[in-house]
Amino acid sequence: MSNEGRMRATVNQKLTEMGERERLKELLRAKLTECGWKDQMKAHCKEVIKDKGLEHVTVEDLVAEITPIGRALVPDSVKKELFHRIKAFLAQHA
């Protein structure tokens, strides 16, 4: 594993152990719901299901289609806030 990969793993482990990962996830969930991202994603999912047909669509189809859209639609403000939270956490617990 590369150096970056190892660092990522360590950071993630720390976040998970101290419960911060859960808190950040909840915060992210709330922010994404508030700004309407969740509803946009739902709408996209419905479109994909309509396209592929309800009987034949798989979870993988949905994941493949909406992951790039989802990533692109996250507002910058949300990204910034999460980033700052993680930074602050690491500063405290590094």
Added chain:
Amino acid sequence: MSPAGCPHVNGFKVDNWKQNLRVIYQCFVWTRKRKAKSCICHMCGAHLNRLHSCLSCVFFACFAKKHIHEHAKSKRHNLAIDLLYGGIYCFMCQDYIYDKDMEQIAKEEQRKAWKMQGMTPACCHSPCCVRVCVPGTGEKYSTWEPTKRELELLRHNPKRRRITSNCTIGLRGLINLGNTCFMNCIVQALTHTPLLRDFFLSDRHKCEMQSNSCLVCEMSQLFQEFYSGHRSPHIPFRLLHLVWTHARHLAGYEQQDAHEFLIAALDVLHRHCKDDNGKKANNPNHCNCIIDQIFTGGLQSDVTCQVCHGVSTTIDPFWDISLDLPGSSTPFWPLSPGGDGSALNGESHATGATTLTDCLRRFTRPEHLGSSAKIKCSGCHSYQESTKQLTMKKLPIVACFHVKRFEHSAKLRRKITTYVSFPLELDMTPFMASSKESRMNGQYQQAVDPFNNDNKYSLFAVVNHQGTLESGHYTTFIRQHKDQWFKCDDAIITKASIQDVLDSEGYLLFYHKQFLEYE
């Protein structure tokens, strides 16, 4: 996934499979600590690429990098579980499958885990659902799923209403039964109070009154009528009868005061609601009925002794704020312009009109009580002159402002028609008890915190009175959707512009909190 389900699970459901599955959920899915340490991919060591666990042997692997797929193929282990969300994947069907028995186990284990972690649902006033977890005891909020009975009802009643941006559902005229416009105007305001509407349309009232005279049940019926989609005006004779029964002072066919009706109606609803909660009616200050949750605020009254400067504070509940007007017998001291409040609420003094904020500032100003009204000071142990000041301690979700246009003093009875300009959006921060405290501590320039949304309100209903004290007529402007306003004149509903609303005289102004907090 096809509706027939996955045929491959049956190979898994042998021996002690239920217990094994429970252990997997307990130890690797609905857990935190163990995840960090042992849940990594057995092939590449990563632990964030949609890690899955094989259901037939102890093997964790990434899904995103297809490591688990390789394992499934080589070992012919067809089933794996997603360690993040608990979904079961079948490599033969190539999709997540939803087996009833397995879902049941997953849910049970999840609930157990939440209980142990001490998650509690937030007390949610509004059915709009952002999940929030607070450490405590109990269960985490989970999304609604229909029960069998509800599915039955939905199937038997296939007609659906779609709410589009220009649909008029919820708008309905009310027949005037003889000077009953004072009641009609309030009914229009109440049926368009979003939280009250949500409460009644979700059938949250469980009536425990024996007789047929529960006003809350009647309100529930009224909401059903308003949102039924019928366009003909409704005849509220039952409501009128109940009001006469429970508020005798309003009985009769003469014109009554809409504000009095509002308070009487809230009072009766509050009393009848209390039977809901099984709470004793003894303590009126600790009721948790929907009326209290929506309309009750706390008004702080501070009496400061002029000699020792000791402050005696009381907090009283209120359902509305009655504001004096210039032109009444009681003097209205115009305050220096440019003070806090007006600028914040975007009202213009250009035309010299009195604004709602002017009235609120007057309401919350320190008032010298004078030598004829000395109060016994507990600090000085004697009667001293004092000043009294009112501020808002706790804001209600719906704030109702009553502009005192009807003067009933000993000398005269008249209506004051001075125009009061009121805003669409109101920030109550300058009138809060907490703001007053910072002012007293010398913080005169309060930086307006753009992220503090607690005190921001939006106008949603305006009741107007046309005419004189002896003969007049009440109408209501109500807001439907974000920016559409309608004028309700008994049986006649017409579209109105925002300007129409803001130009009207204003007698009762209803504001709704913009952002709801969760406890």
